[in-house]
Amino acid sequence: MLLPVAVLLPLGVATLLLVCAHLLPSRVSTMAAIVTALTVAAICVLLARAALAGPLVHWFGGWTPATSGRPDVVLGISLMADPASAAVAAFTCLMFAASFVFAWGYFDEVHSHFEVLMLLFLAALVGFCLTHDMFNLFVWFELMSVAAFALTAYPLGKSSLEGAFNFTITNALGSFMMLAGVGLLYARTGTLDFTTMARVVTAHGADPVLSGGFCLVAAALLTKGAIVPFHLWLSDAHAVAPSPVSVIFSGIMVSAALFVLAKIAMQIFAHDPPVMALVRNLLLWLGLATAIVGGAMAYAQRHLKRLLAFSTIAHLGIMLTAVSAASPRGMAALLLYMFGHGLVKGTLFMLAGVLLALRASADEIVLYRKGRDLLPAGIAMTFAGLMLGGLPVGLMHQATDILDELSPAMMTAAIVASALTGAAVLRAAARIFFGVSGAPGPEMTAPTERERERDERPLWLMLLPCAALLAMALAQGAAIDRFIGFAAPRLIDPAADASAPVAAHSSPTSYLPIALTLVLALLSAVRRRPVRPFPRSLVRLELFPFRALRFLHSGLVADYVAWMIVGFAILAGMLSWS
C-alpha cells in the first residue's frame, strides 16, 4: 500500500540527510529534496485517483478495528485517503518542490539542515492531511509547528527572532489547547479514531464535554489558520521568515489548518447540533471579520512581505466562510480557493524574495522605480495582483463564484478582501516596476525595516517557479470540475457516492471584485497630497481606522495571548448559549 510511504519517505530521506549532513555537497541534498517532494506528489496523485472509487485506509501495525474484539474500541492508528485530502497532500508537495527550486543556493551555509527541516515539514503536512486519528493529528500539527518555528528564526535578524518568538508562543498555546481538546473528546468517546468517534458523537448528541473538546481543537486550528482574533502572529512570522519558507507558510500551511477544521467538523460533528450551529453561524462572522481586518491592514502596509501576510489573513477569512457553509458546495469552494490562493500567494512571495535578493529591500516606497529593469517580475506581480483582486479566470474566481451563490455575507467578504488586497498588490507593483505612484496614504507610517537576501541565484531560476505556479492558478476546465465535484462530498462523508455541482453561473456580481480592485488601485495612483483644509480633514478621517487597527497589532506577545484568550472565550460563550 502506498499510503504510509507518502509519510515515511520524506521522514526517511530527512533523517538520512541529517546523518550524512557533512559528507554531502549541498547541491546533492537540494536535488534529493526536490526528487523526494516530486515523488511524494506523484504518490498522492495516484492515491487521489484511486480514492475516487472509495476511501483508501491503512491500519498501522495491522491493528484493525477487528483486533480489539470490542465494539467501538479501535486500538490502532489509520491513515485514510479521500480524494480531497490526497489532492491537498499532492498540492503541498508541489509547493515544496517549487520552494526548493526557488531556494537553490540560498541556504548553503547550513549543510543541508534546511532540507532536513523542510522535508520534515513536508512529511508533517502530508500526515496532517491524511491522518484519521485525533492524537496522530496532534503529533503532525506539532511537527509542522516546530519545523516552522525553526525556519522562521533562520535569518537571525532581530525581527526574525522576535517574530519567531511570537509565533512560537502563540502556536504552542494553540497546541496545548488542542491536546486538552483531544483529551476531553477521548474522555467522552473512549476512542481517538475519526470514524468511531463520529459514531459515538452521533449517539450522544449534544454534550458539554464534546462541545468543550471541539471548542479547544477549533481554537488551535483557528490559531494556525490565522482567524481574528487569533491571527496576530501571522503578520510577524510571515514577514520575517526567509522567502522560500514564506511561500510554504502562506501557500499551504495556514490553509491546511482550515481544511482539517472542515474535515473534523463535517466528519465527526455533523450530528452534534450545538457544534454545527457554531460552525454555521460564528465561523461565518469570524471569517467576514478576518477578511475585513486582513484586507484593511494589507492596504495600509508598505513592507511587501507584511502586506502579503495580511492579504493571506484576509483570504483565510474567505476560506473560513466557505467552511462555515458546511455543505458539499462549500467544501468545493474551499478546495478551489485553497489551491488558487496558495499558488498566487506563493508566486507573490517568490517575487518579494526576488526583490529582496536583487534590490536589497522589500519596502515599496524605498523601491520606487527600482524595479524598472525587472520587467518579467513586474508583469508576474501585476498579473498575480489582478488574480488576487478577482480577475475572472482561474481557480480563485471559480471558488468566488460558488461563494457568491451561497450567502451574501460570503460574497461581501470575498469582494472586500479581494478588492483591498488586490489593490494593495497592484499599487506596490505600479510603484516598484512601473514608476506609477500617487502620494503615499496610510501605508506611509507602517512598520518596516531594511533587510536583504542572498543574490547568487540567476533571475531566470527564481522566476521559473513563479511562472509555473501562476500558470497552474489559471487552470480551468471540465476535468477539474469533475474531480472537485467528486472530492467535495467525500470530504464530508468518505463513503458517499454523490457528486456536487461545481460549475457556478457567472452573474454580474462576479465582476464586482475586479472592478473595485481597479478603482482602488487607480485612486491610489492618482492620489495627491491634500493642501486645502477639507481634503486634509478627510485624509485624517481616513487614517483613523487604520491607526486603530495598527494599535491593536502591536507586536507584543502579551497582547497576542490576551486576544487569543478573548477569542477562545467567544467560542466557548457561543457554544454555551446555544
Place this chain on the structure above:
Amino acid sequence: MTAPWRLVLLAAALIVLVPSVWHVAAALPPFGHPSAQYGPAINAILPAARHVTNMVAAVNFDVRGFDTLGEECMLVCAVTGAVVLLRGARGERDEARAGHVPGRAVLARSDATVLVCRITATLTLLFGVYMALHGTVTPGGGFQGGVVAASSFMLLYLGEGYRAWRRIIRGRAMDALEGGGAFLFAVAAAVPLVIGRPALTNVLPFGQLKDLFSGGLMVVVNFCIFLSVTGSFGLLLLEFMEETRSPAEDSVPDEADR
C-alpha cells in the same frame, strides 16, 4: 495596548470562560471512574498478544508506534533547528577552549569533584542504558533512558573540564546518533511494507513474557529511540555549552552587513 487594559481584557475573557469550564467539568465522567474502554482493552489484550508487561511501552512502540515516529522526528527537528540557530551565528569552528568571563577567577576543579563525577557519570550512563533496555518489561523505555544517559554527559563535563569533555563528546557523533536512530526507526516502520504487511507490523518473534528481549519489533524501536534521544539531548547540551565559550570572538551579523 497598555498593561492595565490588557489585564482588563484578559480578566473579562477569563470571567466569561468560568461558567463554560464549570459546565464541562461537571459533565465529565467522575474522577476515578473513566468510561473509556480503549485503555482496559489494551491492558487485557497486549500482554498475551505481544508478551510484554509494560503497557505504556506497548502503546508507544507498537499499537501507536506511528505517533512515536512522528514525535521522534519532532525532537530531531527541534534539535536540528536549535543547532541551525546557534551555529548560524557562531560559525562551525570546532573550538576546544572554554569561554572566560573577564575579571572572574578560574578555579581548578577539586579532586573530590573529579572522582565523584567520574563515578556518578558512569553509573548514570549505565542506569540510562539499563532503563532503556528494560523498556518492555519495567517502567522506562527509550525516551526516559535516553534522557538519563544524556544527563551523564553533563556530569562528565563537571568532572573532566571543557577541553577533555569536548574530546570525548563529539558533535559529529551526536549528529550521527540522532539522525541514525530516527532513520532506523523509519526503516523499521517501512520494512514490513516490503513483505506485504501493513507498516510498523510487529514481524519479529515476540519472545517470552517478562523476558528482557520480549515484544518483537518493540525492542528494535525502543533501541532506536534510545540512540536518537541520547544523541538529541547530547547535541543540545553541546550546543548550549558552546555558547559559553569565547564571547569576545562571537560575530553577531547586523542587517546592514549581510
Place this chain on the structure above:
Amino acid sequence: MSIFPWLVPAWLFAIGIYGIVTSRHYVHLIGCLTVCQSATYVLLLSIGYAWGAGPPIFYDHPPSTPAVDPVMQALVLTDIVVGAAVTALLLVIAIQVHKRRGTLDPQRLRPLRPDQ
C-alpha cells in the same frame, strides 16, 4: 465533589496565561508556558485515572489486575517530549535575542519596528 480534580488544570492554565501576559523577561515567559503545559499533563492523567487501580506494568502483578489507562500515559509521554523540544527552541531564540538587543523584556521587543 468530584468536580475539583477537573478545575485544577483549568486553574493552572489560567495562571500560566496570566504569567505570560504580565511577563517582563523571556525566560520567565517560557517558564509560564511550561506551567500551561503542565495543565494539559494533569488533565490527561486525571482522565485516565481509576480509583484502586495500579500502574499498567504487569511485572509484579498478573496481567488481569486493575490498572489505569495506559493510552493517556503514553499521550502524556509524547506531550513531555513536545514540551522539551519547544522549550529548547525558545531558549535558543532567547539567547540570540539577548545578543542582538541586550534585553529580554517582551514589552520592549516588537518585530519590524526597529526604533520603538
